[in-house]
Amino acid sequence: MSNRPRPQRNLPLQVFLGFLVVYFLVPFWWVIVNSSKDAPGLFGGGNTLWFADNIDYLGNLQQLFTYDNGLYGRWILNSTLYAIAGGVGATLLAVMAGYGFAKYRFAGRRFSFALVLGALMVPATALVIPTFMMFSQLGLTNTIWAVILPSLLNPFGVYLMHVYARDAIPNEILDAARADGAGEVRTFLQVALPLMRPAVVTVLLLSAVASWNNYFLPLAMLSDNRLFPVTVGLGLWQGIASGNNAGTTSLWSLIILGALVSVIPLVIAFFTLQRHWRGGLSVGGLR
Template identity: 70%
Template sequence: MSATPVDLVETTSRKPRKVVERRSAPRARGRVPLNVVLALLMVYFLIPFWWLIVNSSKSAAGLFGGGSSLWFADEINYIPNLIDLFTYSGGIYGRWLANSALYAIVGGVGATVLAVLAGYGFAKYTFSGRRLSFAILLGAVMVPTTALVIPTFVLFAQVGWTNTIWSVIFPTLLNPFGVYLMSVYARDAVPDELLDAARIDGAGEFRSFWVVALPLLRPAIVTVLLLSFVASWNNYFLPLVMLSDNRLFPVTVGIGLWNSTAATYGAAGGQSLWSIIVLGSLVSVIPLIIAFLALQKYWRGGLAIGSLK
């Protein structure tokens, strides 16, 4: 008996399914070691954060009481430790947090704006000295920022800008890696045909950049903004060298000052600093977590797929 069309369809539909099942089985088994490594790395990076959460709930006696440092004590002291943190030394910790927010927001936004403009210019315009300028930019990426702190201090000392907020903000506006990242991303994410079409329609260079290119650059912009914000927030050596007034300190330098005091004297005014140092470190991380959670959705920016025919 000859095969019917239905039998032929069923036969042809079964073969690819078996092939897919045979191919997917080795792939699934091959992912197991990778998943195990990723799980171990996740635990490795989360342990310090878990240590902060646990020990921020302990009093100074609980920190050195001999119990487990990775589990809570019988008495939870989050509220008393928070009160001590924000009232110690006239509430200077709140001022340090505000200073860090100022430095990170102004420096991060400013660095992102400059990186977007410079990166777009490198990617979409041809000008004399472009290759040399880009080579210098790549060289600047390789230079550690800490190596530039002392020359920057000498320069700012000559113009009288040391011990001011500008001595911390202005150096963070220059982000060579952000410029490089924007240039690489803009070269592929913004097709030249879209810009040519906008120019044919009568749009100027600024309007083409604002209307056509900027929406396509959104994932890279958010990436540079987060990197700049985190780098400014975690900046330690630059404000340590530039600032001498503790009211201008960011939270990183302030906690470092408390740590030095606690290590030297153990207690200040009868109150141990260790418990509020641990809690202050935890509180200083929370703004970074909030910034990441608030901006991660903007990574889902649309690409230029399908925009050209």
């Protein structure tokens, strides 16, 4: 029995894996290829999985960012704002609450933690219509707050931080810091927070992704298309383009390139931060 890997026995598995990789990459490939085409290239009946003779990314990009007074650029900026504000805010709240639940025995702790666990099972979309009604009475609909405020609620983040803080921060270290005269807040900031870093990055990434991906909430809350995030914006364009097939052939190429451009920031974020989030993701999965 040797531990040496035997590649020839694993070959069928790897071929199978190869097929799956192709399947997962086909939509990206299609979008990358077809965003290089102009309208005739797109509708001319050429090979849909290969480049046309004239590859025109720059021209298409220029069109994308100038169409309708640069509306697409605004959508990207809005999405970025919503993702950062929602992500940072939700993470801040989750880190504090997770630490509080894990490290303090306060009155009402068990009950409130049970409420948080119960909230994990409430589908987020069930809250959209009543939140809309509440916000419309407060005059908050069709503002950026209508999208940012509901994104601050992340019970799963609290759960993840609680589990991580409970296991990764020994009480002895906290007690030692307190004995050295550090206050509770300083103990949290200088001793506990550095120990929680992998989970903080994970929660930050997960909540930023959730905000960036959000569709139902902004779709319901916003009517001014200058406030739309890119998901709602592209959905709008797609509805227009398929609504009247004849007149809007150029809009299709904008949608294709728009889809490609909109996924680049998150793909980069995931790849550059993967060392951090993979460690944190396993925490929630194991328990």
